[in-house]
Amino acid sequence: xxxxxxxxxxxxxxxxxxxxxxxxxxxxxxxxxxxxxxxxxxxxxxxxxxxxxxxxxxxxxxxxxxxxxxxxxxxxxxxxxxxxxxxxxxxxxxxxxxxxxxxxxxxxxxxxxxxxxxxxxxxxxxxxxxxxxxxxxxxxxxxxxxxxxxxxxxxxxxxxxxxxxxxxxxxxxxxxxxxxxxxxxxxxxxxxxxxxxxxxxxxxxxxxxxxxxxxxxxxxxxxxxxxxxxxxxxxxxxxxxxxxxxxxxxxxxxxxxxxxxxxxxxxxxxxxxxxxxxxxxxxxxxxxxxxxxxxxxxxxxxxxxxxxxxxxxxxxxxxxxxxxxxxxxxxxxxxxxxxxxxxxxxxxxxxxxxxxxxxxxxxxxxxxxxxxxxxxxxxxxxxxxxxxxxxxxxxxxx
Amino acid sequence: xxxxxxxxxxxxxxxxxxxxxxxxxxxxxxxxxxxxxxxxxxxxxxxxxxxxxxxxxxxxxxxxxxxxxxxxxxxxxxxxxxxxxxxxxxxxxxxxxxxxxxxxxxxxxxxxxxxxxxxxxxxxxxxxxxxxxxxxxxxxxxxxxxxxxxxxxxxxxxxxxxxxxxxxxxxxxxxxxxxxxxxxxxxxxxxxxxxxxxxxxxxxxxxxxxxxxxxxxxxxxxxxxxxxxxxxxxxxxxxxxxxxxxxxxxxxxxxxxxxxxxxxxxxxxxxxxxxxxxxxxxxxxxxxxxxxxxxxxxxxxxxxxxxxxxxxxxxxxxxxxxxxxxxxxxxxxxxxxxxxxxxxxxxxxxxxxxxxxxxxxxxxxxxxxxxxxxxxxxxxxxxxxxxxxxxxxxxxxx
Numbered sequence: 001x002x003x004x005x006x007x008x009x010x011x012x013x014x015x016x017x018x019x020x021x022x023x024x025x026x027x028x029x030x031x032x033x034x035x036x037x038x039x040x041x042x043x044x045x046x047x048x049x050x051x052x053x054x055x056x057x058x059x060x061x062x063x064x065x066x067x068x069x070x071x072x073x074x075x076x077x078x079x080x081x082x083x084x085x086x087x088x089x090x091x092x093x094x095x096x097x098x099x100x101x102x103x104x105x106x107x108x109x110x111x112x113x114x115x116x117x118x119x120x121x122x123x124x125x126x127x128x129x130x131x132x133x134x135x136x137x138x139x140x141x142x143x144x145x146x147x148x149x150x151x152x153x154x155x156x157x158x159x160x161x162x163x164x165x166x167x168x169x170x171x172x173x174x175x176x177x178x179x180x181x182x183x184x185x186x187x188x189x190x191x192x193x194x195x196x197x198x199x200x201x202x203x204x205x206x207x208x209x210x211x212x213x214x215x216x217x218x219x220x221x222x223x224x225x226x227x228x229x230x231x232x233x234x235x236x237x238x239x240x241x242x243x244x245x246x247x248x249x250x251x252x253x254x255x256x257x258x259x260x261x262x263x264x265x266x267x268x269x270x271x272x273x274x275x276x277x278x279x280x281x282x283x284x285x286x287x288x289x290x291x292x293x294x295x296x297x298x299x300x301x302x303x304x305x306x307x308x309x310x311x312x313x314x315x316x317x318x319x320x321x322x323x324x325x326x327x328x329x330x331x332x333x334x335x336x337x338x339x340x341x342x343x344x345x346x347x348x349x350x351x352x353x354x355x356x357x358x359x360x361x362x363x364x365x366x367x368x369x370x371x372x373x374x375x376x377x378x379x380x381x382x383x384x385x386x387x388x389x390x391x392x393x394x395x396x397x398x
Numbered sequence: 399x400x401x402x403x404x405x406x407x408x409x410x411x412x413x414x415x416x417x418x419x420x421x422x423x424x425x426x427x428x429x430x431x432x433x434x435x436x437x438x439x440x441x442x443x444x445x446x447x448x449x450x451x452x453x454x455x456x457x458x459x460x461x462x463x464x465x466x467x468x469x470x471x472x473x474x475x476x477x478x479x480x481x482x483x484x485x486x487x488x489x490x491x492x493x494x495x496x497x498x499x500x501x502x503x504x505x506x507x508x509x510x511x512x513x514x515x516x517x518x519x520x521x522x523x524x525x526x527x528x529x530x531x532x533x534x535x536x537x538x539x540x541x542x543x544x545x546x547x548x549x550x551x552x553x554x555x556x557x558x559x560x561x562x563x564x565x566x567x568x569x570x571x572x573x574x575x576x577x578x579x580x581x582x583x584x585x586x587x588x589x590x591x592x593x594x595x596x597x598x599x600x601x602x603x604x605x606x607x608x609x610x611x612x613x614x615x616x617x618x619x620x621x622x623x624x625x626x627x628x629x630x631x632x633x634x635x636x637x638x639x640x641x642x643x644x645x646x647x648x649x650x651x652x653x654x655x656x657x658x659x660x661x662x663x664x665x666x667x668x669x670x671x672x673x674x675x676x677x678x679x680x681x682x683x684x685x686x687x688x689x690x691x692x693x694x695x696x697x698x699x700x701x702x703x704x705x706x707x708x709x710x711x712x713x714x715x716x717x718x719x720x721x722x723x724x725x726x727x728x729x730x731x732x733x734x735x736x737x738x739x740x741x742x743x744x745x746x747x748x749x750x751x752x753x754x755x756x757x758x759x760x761x762x763x764x765x766x767x768x769x770x771x772x773x774x775x776x777x778x779x780x781x782x783x784x785x786x787x788x789x790x791x792x793x794x795x796x
């Protein structure tokens with residue numbers, strides 16, 4: 001029987017990262033490829049207690065729930081949003097199955113095939129996949145270590161009239177970049193002027209190495225007296241609590257959230273109410289902020305160790321020291337090296353990373369790679385970087 | 399700011415059932431409207447134990463999982479599928495966030511706007527919503543108490559060349575219908591001959607009142623020696639374990655499941671691994687089959703009580719006694735009565751149901767209504783049917 005699949009699924013590429021992860025499974029490979037948090041710090045005891053509290057409430061709590069998500073959890077999220085300068089009520093929050101679902105639902109409510117989406121370049125691979133799956137034309141905006149170039153943004157908004165722009169201003173994946181406040185204010189002003197929606201994806205914003213308080217989101221920079229905030233903000237507990245729960249959320253104007261809720265209802269009715277209630281109890285009874293501080297401190301040490309080893313083993317590359325998040329973005333000194341080719345050798349040597357090219361749309365810098373520094377334990381990191389050094393010795397340097 | 403939403407979200411209607419349920423919240427209303435299982439029988443103690451076992455495995459079990467779903471859970475589902483005559487391996491199973499997500503993902507991988515989907519008429523409302531949201535042309539096939547009419551099916555496949563046909567052959571929502579084996583074999587033969595995919599939605603199949611063994615699915619009727627099975631089967635634990643978990647699954651040919659997995663990866667990476675692992679432990683250590691027997695027995699008693707009360711209070715309607723599932727489908731004797739109008743009066747009297755018209759595509763029988771018999775406790779049921787009687791006394795009978 002001949003199967004006729006939709007354009008959507010034919011446009012949807014499988015994740016290169018995922019394919020690489022498959023290569024590394026079951027082998028003695030040290031992987032800097034995945035975007036995984038360190039398991040050692042998962043608050044398993046607190047989570048177990050939180051789940052017990054769900055069941056101790058009685059059977060009623062195990063029934064179907066509302067699509068928008070568990071109200072007490074949304075209220076807790078409102079409290080947490082305040083730290084980012086965001087004053088929102090629970091009607092402005094939709095709970096999602098991770099922020100990946102947020103990206104999917106937002107795209108679903110805005111994009112018709114052929115519509116344009118602007119993105120930072122490079123950007124989160126799985127967002128690019130979603131956008132292309134919906135038949136969007138994805139256009140990259142130039143960016144540097146301070147964020148996107150505002151002139152290029154203006155020019156591309158005027159030329160392409162995009163439905164929205166997708167950005168990760170705080171410790172981006174893959175670059176680890178942390179936008180300046182000037183660029184954050186700039187994108188907001190330009191997008192308001194041109195009536196363009198901003199999707200602010202913030203899965204890593206709480207993993208900070210230097211800041212002692214919340215970093216303002218683009219969302220928070222909107223003047224409260226203004227009628228409409230063009231920012232849709234999304235984040236997740238996958239990096240700060242545990243990934244297995246898949247609980248994320250979206251914040252935005254009620255008129256937008258209502259449409260997301262409608263899309264969510266058709267997509268899966270609602271996310272697990274057992275998990276949502278457990279997370280509510282965790283946020284109520286566990287000091288998540290202190291936990292995040294502890295984890296961030298450990299991640300900073302791992303990042304410091306990795307950069308020190310990269311220097312020590314003379315990996316021929318440059319990088320900007322990240323101020324938070326989970327990734328180190330390397331640009332190889334030799335611009336003729338294709339990191340995708342390098343990866344094949346690396347896997348043979350027993351080390352993995354993600355070639356930078358997969359994160360680009362349009363013009364690609366092939367001599368880039370993303371290293372994750374959070375997952376690998378310190379004692380393993382040196383073994384991994386040594387293996388990486390061996391990979392470079394096999395490459396003729398220009 | 400003027401928002402420009404996608405065609406998809408504009409085509410997507412919110413659920414009439416949901417709007418009615420909102421009306422009934424917080425009031426002293428007896429609702430036969432929802433499709434909720436009875437809370438009294440939720441296996442909360444067994445579930446609590448199962449979740450504890452997840453956390454007792456250690457922190458590694460709280461990391462990201464694979465998109466396809468927890469392998470031991472999929473193996474357990476294979477065992478359960480055998481009872482329906484389905485011999486499948488775990489590579490033919492994708493775990494979903496309820497069977498609602500299965501319907502969404504299947505539609506996503508097959509449907510381009512303008513493609514045709516055939517459905518039983520009437521059929522599951524939220525499936526119609528998904529299909530219309532993807533811009534499909536939905537065409538109803540005539541059906542009666544034994545299933546769809548095979549001649550009409552043949553004619554409509556030839557005329558419309560649909561991407562697939564969506565059916566609920568076992569204790570359908572809304573009609574409670576239980577197809578004859580002849581119709582099941584018939585749809586399979588016709589669809590194989592015309593290379594048409596069948597979506598077999600089976601959330602209620604295990605809630606049986608009379609059968610002592612598994613009822614064969616359409617999927618199971620395919621000859622094992624045949625190269626390709628055109629049936630994609632989906633079910634859920636929402637009705638048999640607890641709804642709050644939102645764990646469902648899809649079974650199909652690997653070539654189809656792989657596409658569903660790709661779509662699922664973009665949609666939300668994976669469903670909660672905590673819940674999937676807990677469900678695995680529940681299936682391993684708890685006698686779910688005995689539990690389902692007990693619950694089904696109670697549901698049968700509630701159904702018997704409801705039909706007895708409908709007769710006792712002389713509700714002017716006809717129905718076919720359901721052999722399982724959760725719903726009673728009433729056709730009012732007076733064909734001029736519009737059940738949607740009746741509902742407004744009913745809510746004032748303190749009782750709710752779903753007007754049948756929302757389940758139809760194309761030609762609609764307005765003098766129909768769906769009553770759920772599983773959710774309302776026996777002692778409340780008489781109060782509800784009495785109120786329904788009062789509603790009818792206000793309507794002039796032809």
